[in-house]
Amino acid sequence: MIKDLDVAIMETEETPSTNELGTILVIEDDPRMQKVLQRMFSAENYEVLRAGDGQTGLELFKTRRPVAVVLDLILPQISGRELCQQFKALSPDTPVIVVSAIAEVVDKVLLLELGADDYIPKPFSPRELVARVKAVLRRFERPLSQAPVKIGDIEIDPGAMTLTVSGNLVTTTATEFRLLDYFARHIGRVFTRDQLLDSVWRDTAYVTPRSVDVYVRRIREKIEPDPENPRYLKTVRGAGYRFEAPK
Numbered sequence: 200m201i202k203d204l205d206v207a208i209m210e211t212e213e214t215p216s217t218n219e220l221g222t223i224l225v226i227e228d229d230p231r232m233q234k235v236l237q238r239m240f241s242a243e244n245y246e247v248l249r250a251g252d253g254q255t256g257l258e259l260f261k262t263r264r265p266v267a268v269v270l271d272l273i274l275p276q277i278s279g280r281e282l283c284q285q286f287k288a289l290s291p292d293t294p295v296i297v298v299s300a301i302a303e304v305v306d307k308v309l310l311l312e313l314g315a316d317d318y319i320p321k322p323f324s325p326r327e328l329v330a331r332v333k334a335v336l337r338r339f340e341r342p343l344s345q346a347p348v349k350i351g352d353i354e355i356d357p358g359a360m361t362l363t364v365s366g367n368l369v370t371t372t373a374t375e376f377r378l379l380d381y382f383a384r385h386i387g388r389v390f391t392r393d394q395l396l397d398s399v400w401r402d403t404a405y406v407t408p409r410s411v412d413v414y415v416r417r418i419r420e421k422i423e424p425d426p427e428n429p430r431y432l433k434t435v436r437g438a439g440y441r442f443e444a445p446k
Contacts (some may be wrong), residue, residue: 221266253277287314
């Protein structure tokens, strides 16, 4: 349950709803929690859509394309895990923030594999959740306009936020794109995992140094002819990672 749920409901009872910043989709089977989160996000000038089961959440996602999703993992009809994967397949750039009390999410890397962008354990403060969602949305903002970078068979276009490999458009999540773009603009430099967290993720408390390894593996699968023997994104033992131009 949310911390101080009854207090949160009373505090937000008269909050007007606006839609200045986009739509947040809340998929949660607890009606009281839905109500609190709707009013909290409405107070921040977001429209809020609510779904109490996975199927309704999926339909709303497809028809309304929210700017972010707040997702419980335990849901009727379609599980939160399956929904997260479907959302990322449909729209990699839409952040998904998981809220759950179940023990399996202790391993946050599991959520990365599912495609989740942040995780907040229950019980939580509604204000903390709103702050974390806004932080993730800032991280998903498109990078400032820069000239495309072409390295070997790879072309990265920050303006369009697209990745092309050997002439083929490759789908990435926003975080994968930002990490790859950062590497490509610092060819030859070795970065530790902590340096990459500070530079690419910045204001999220969700990721860990191990998370960087997960993203590096996913990037390699998308840009390397042989991910097990990378020609671009190299591991520097005992240090971190380095991006190289092929010889």
